[in-house]
Amino acid sequence: MGYQFAIKLDQIAEETMTRLVLDTQPILLVHHQAQIYAIQDACPHMGASLAKGTLSEGRVVCPKHKAQIDVKTGRIVSKAKVLFLKLPTKAAKVYPVKIEDGKIFVEV
Numbered sequence: 440m441g442y443q444f445a446i447k448l449d450q451i452a453e454e455t456m457t458r459l460v461l462d463t464q465p466i467l468l469v470h471h472q473a474q475i476y477a478i479q480d481a482c483p484h485m486g487a488s489l490a491k492g493t494l495s496e497g498r499v500v501c502p503k504h505k506a507q508i509d510v511k512t513g514r515i516v517s518k519a520k521v522l523f524l525k526l527p528t529k530a531a532k533v534y535p536v537k538i539e540d541g542k543i544f545v546e547v
């Protein structure tokens with residue numbers, strides 16, 4: 440529990456994502472607009488790894504049914520789509536992040 444070291448800040452380029460596991464939790468780190476965000480790396484719809492998705496304008500697009508998740512809040516911006524249906528999806532879990540001496544820490 441508490442903040443855990445994740446990676447160094449210079450190991451994640453601007454507008455990219457990287458997956459890691461901290462305290463058994465799969466976490467996706469996102470570098471967006473000079474900020475680091477941490478979000479669960481399991482889509483709240485059906486659990487797909489968001490690390491295999493894409494990052495666009497501060498949203499992670501799930502590779503499975505294309506739900507779009509705001510990396511700052513975990514809020515669903517666009518629902519999962521299966522055929523013609525848009526399915527309700529709860530928000531993704533987000534984790535507090537702090538940066539000290541060029542190192543990223545995530546509270547898990």
Ligand code: FES
Nearest residue numbers: 482484485501504
């Ligand atoms: S598993 Fe992510 S949108 Fe369905």
